[in-house]
Amino acid sequence: MQKTIQVEGLEHSVILARRKGTRNIRLSIKSDGIVRVSVPYGIPEIVARKFVENKVDWILKHRKPVILVQDGAHIGKSHLLSISITYSEKHSTRVTNTEIRVKLPANIDPNSPPAQKIIKQACEKAILRESKVLLVQRVEQLSCKHSISYRSVSVKKLKSRWGSCDNYNNIALNIYLIQLDWALIDYVICHELAHTKHHNHQARFWEYLEGLYPDYKNARKIIKSKPTDILSTTY
Numbered sequence: 001m002q003k004t005i006q007v008e009g010l011e012h013s014v015i016l017a018r019r020k021g022t023r024n025i026r027l028s029i030k031s032d033g034i035v036r037v038s039v040p041y042g043i044p045e046i047v048a049r050k051f052v053e054n055k056v057d058w059i060l061k062h063r064k065p066v067i068l069v070q071d072g073a074h075i076g077k078s079h080l081l082s083i084s085i086t087y088s089e090k091h092s093t094r095v096t097n098t099e100i101r102v103k104l105p106a107n108i109d110p111n112s113p114p115a116q117k118i119i120k121q122a123c124e125k126a127i128l129r130e131s132k133v134l135l136v137q138r139v140e141q142l143s144c145k146h147s148i149s150y151r152s153v154s155v156k157k158l159k160s161r162w163g164s165c166d167n168y169n170n171i172a173l174n175i176y177l178i179q180l181d182w183a184l185i186d187y188v189i190c191h192e193l194a195h196t197k198h199h200n201h202q203a204r205f206w207e208y209l210e211g212l213y214p215d216y217k218n219a220r221k222i223i224k225s226k227p228t229d230i231l232s233t234t235y
Contacts, residue, residue: 001017001018002015002016002017002018003015003016004016005045005048005049005052007049007052007053007056008053008056009053009056009060010035010052010056010059010060012033012034012035012112012113013113014035014036014037014052015034015035015036015037016037016039016045016048016049017036017037017038017039018038018039018040018041019038020041022038022039022040022041023040024040025037025038025039025040025043025047025048025051026038027051027052027055027059029059029062029063029064033063033064033066033113034113035052035059035063037051037052064227066113066116067227067229067230067231068111068116069081069116069119069120069123069230069232070083070110070111070232071083071084071110073232074232075100075123075126075127075179075230075231075232076123076126076127076130076178076179077130077134077178078097078098078130079095079098079099079100079123079126079127079130080098080099080100081099081100081102081119081123081232082099082100082101082102083102083103083104083110083119084101084102084103084104085103085104085105085106086103086104086105086106087105087106088103088105089105090105091103091104091105091108091115091118093118093121093122093125094122095122095125095126095129097129100122100123100125100126101122102118102119102122104118119230120229120230123230124157124175124230127175127176127178127179127230128155128157128175130178131155131173131175131177131178132155134178135153135155135173135177135178135185135189136153136155138182138185138186138189139153139171139173139189139193140153142186142189142190142193142212143193146190146193146212148193148196148197149169149196150165150169150170150171150193150196151168151169151170152170152171153170153171153172153173154170154171154172154173155172155173155174155175156172156173156174156175157174157175157176158172158174158175158176158228159228160228161174162174162176162177162188162223162228163177163188163189163191163192164192165192165193165195165196165199167199169196171192171193171196173188173189173192174228176228176229176230176231179230179231180223180226183219184219184222184223184226186213187213187215187216187219187220187223188223190209190212190213190216191209191213191216193212194208194209194212
């Protein structure tokens with residue numbers, strides 16, 4: 001059983017959840033910025049609320065900035081986001097080759113966490129579609145340019161990594177990568193192609209990568225500041 005509560009000092013609602021087997025009050029912050037407090041049965045709501053109030057400073061310190069995606073945003077390389085209000089009680093989404101259409105019920109704020117979740121899920125469908133074509137093509141182009149072979153390439157939603165290469169030279173790329181500029185995309189792809197020769201991050205790997213991408217140190221520094229989330233771009 002769960003409900004939402006308002007806590008002074010926090011902009012958005014907090015989810016209060018009661019579950020069997022929970023022995024202590026626990027506080028967590030989800031990747032989308034939603035704060036959740038798990039409470040044992042038998043603990044009054046006022047106690048849970050007081051617990052969260054005492055943790056407001058900690059929440060504000062550790063909560064990652066929430067990235068809002070709004071109407072008119074450019075997503076990926078070729079999609080435009082269109083958000084409209086419908087009188088239906090349910091939301092709807094549609095992704096075409098160039099547009100992401102999201103219709104929200106009138107009683108939902110487009111900037112609220114539930115609405116942003118709907119919007120971002122639609123955007124993820126769009127960048128997945130783009131990634132399956134553009135990123136795969138770019139891997140093939142760079143592998144041919146540098147005469148590097150690999151076994152396969154796939155695209156998927158990753159939370160903390162931009163790409164990976166396993167011991168069998170299967171390359172995986174993060175769908176969020178398609179939102180970055182092509183210079184950074186090429187860096188990540190060259191990084192993973194380099195791993196087909198050196199499956200580690202020892203000196204020989206970095207020497208080999210420098211031959212593929214001379215400015216790798218700067219690119220590596222820049223990409224660390226990029227979040228794996230939906231971003232509005234101007235490409």
